[in-house]
Structures are given as C-alpha cells and as structure tokens.
Amino acid sequence: GAGVSQSPSNKVTEKGKDVELRCDPISGHTALYWYRQSLGQGLEFLIYFQGNSAPDKSGLPSDRFSAERTGGSVSTLTIQRTQQEDSAVYLCASSLGFGTGVGGSYEQYFGPGTRLTVT
Amino acid sequence: QQPVQSPQAVILREGEDAVINCSSSKALYSVHWYRQKHGEAPVFLMILLKGGEQKGHEKISASFNEKKQQSSLYLTASQLSYSGTYFCGTERANPAGTALIFGKGTTLSVSS
Numbered sequence: 001g002a003g004v005s006q007s008p009s010n011k012v013t014e015k016g017k018d019v020e021l022r023c024d025p026i027s028g029h030t031a032l033y034w035y036r037q038s039l040g041q042g043l044e045f046l047i048y049f050q051g052n053s054a055p056d057k058s059g060l061p062s063d064r065f066s067a068e069r070t071g072g073s074v075s076t077l078t079i080q081r082t083q084q085e086d087s088a089v090y091l092c093a094s095s096l097g098f099g100t101g102v103g104g105s106y107e108q109y110f111g112p113g114t115r116l117t118v119t
Numbered sequence: 120q121q122p123v124q125s126p127q128a129v130i131l132r133e134g135e136d137a138v139i140n141c142s143s144s145k146a147l148y149s150v151h152w153y154r155q156k157h158g159e160a161p162v163f164l165m166i167l168l169k170g171g172e173q174k175g176h177e178k179i180s181a182s183f184n185e186k187k188q189q190s191s192l193y194l195t196a197s198q199l200s201y202s203g204t205y206f207c208g209t210e211r212a213n214p215a216g217t218a219l220i221f222g223k224g225t226t227l228s229v230s231s
Contacts, residue, residue: 004160033218033219035221041223042121042206042221042222042223042224043161043206043208043221044221045218045219045220045221048218056218059218091160091161093161105148105149105166105168105210107151107163107166108151108153108163108219109163110153110160110161110162111160112159112160113160
C-alpha cells in the first residue's frame with residue numbers, strides 16, 4: 001500500500017468494554033511498532049514485532065493490553081476492560097527492517113493513528 | 120531510560136535559527152529525529168548512527184556525540200513549514216535489539 005493505515009480513525013467506548021485497533025503496515029516492512037500518545041505527551045513505546053514475533057513487550061502498560069501480528073502483515077492491538085486513562089491516540093509504525101543485531105536503525109513510517117476515547 | 124529533550128518549546132520568526140537537544144543516560148547506538156505537525160503522524164527526518172554516519176534531511180542537520188550520549192538538531196533559516204513538535208528517539212547500544220525510546224518532544228513555532 002501507499003502508507004501505513006490504521007482503523008478505526010476514532011473510537012469512543014464505554015469504560016469496561018474491550019476494543020481492537022488495527023494496523024496495516026507498508027507492504028514488505030518486516031518490523032511493526034505500536035505507540036501511545038496522550039495529549040501533550042511524547043510517543044510512549046508499547047510493543048514491536050519482527051515478523052510475527054514480539055521480542056519486546058516491555059512497554060505494554062498492563063496485562064489488559066495485548067497485540068498480535070499475523071502473516072507478517074496486519075497487527076491488532078487489543079485493550080480489555082478499558083479504563084479512562086487508556087484514552088489516547090494509538091499510533092502504529094512500520095519499517096523495512098530491524099537492524100540485525102543492533103536494533104532499529106531503520107526509519108519508521110507512521111500511520112495516522114486511532115484516537116481512543118473511553119467514557 | 121527516556122531521553123531528555125530541551126528546550127520544551129521554541130518560538131521563532133522566519134529566518135531565525137534553533138537548536139534542539141536530546142540527551143540520554145545510556146550508551147547509544149543511534150539517534151532518530153522525527154517531526155510531528157498538529158493533528159498529523161510523525162514524519163522521519165534523520166538518523167545518526169554510532170560511528171558518524173548520518174542520513175539526513177534537506178536544510179536540517181544534526182550531530183551525535185557518542186561519548187556524551189547527546190544529539191542536537193540544527194534548524195537554520197527557519198521556515199513556517201518547520202513548525203511542529205520534534206521528537207528524538209534513542210536506540211541503546213546495549214543490549215542490542217531494543218526498540219526506540221522517544222523523548223517528550225520540543226514544540227517549535229515559527230511565525231512570519
């Protein structure tokens with residue numbers, strides 16, 4: 001595709017409900033990242049995938065958050081039992097690779113984000 | 120572990136210069152710079168690698184002092200289009216294979 005796409009663009013949910021956020025990376029990009037951005041805050045790292053595996057889940061805020069990636073392409077971030085503090089913009093990014101042995105020295109291409117509001 | 124950016128905000132007139140700094144307490148392999156305009160996704164500007172290799176952006180330059188674990192982004196002769204929030208992302212040297220950690224950002228406002 002032309003770029004990273006995310007859906008939905010906006011999601012309003014009631015506290016306690018589960019939500020799924022979807023990310024379609026650029027075709028051929030093996031690495032995929034999820035970030036969270038609260039109002040006026042920086043980019044908070046959540047998780048990344050290399051292929052279908054997630055070597056680093058250290059950024060997930062709690063066990064209510066999970067993510068998966070299938071077929072080395074689409075990824076889904078799931079938040080269970082949403083809380084008001086989960087309200088934020090969730091950004092997905094992809095990159096061509098993840099620098100063998102030394103980490104992510106590839107530029108990341110970001111999607112437009114999903115704005116999640118928990119009422 | 121999150122890098123510290125300074126200043127938090129900069130206000131400029133067109134044509135003026137600015138420097139944005141990013142520092143880390145950890146040994147770094149690379150520093151990435153991104154710019155985010157209001158309501159848009161962050162866009163890649165530059166990567167600076169340990170050893171001095173730099174992948175750049177037109178009219179914007181940067182430096183990476185590996186010993187001090189610091190990077191600076193130089194915006195010269197600023198244009199209105201430079202307005203936005205600038206984020207640095209740092210990649211640790213050890214352990215290898217870690218993801219980028221971004222700073223809280225520096226907001227740059229350029230007026231005519």
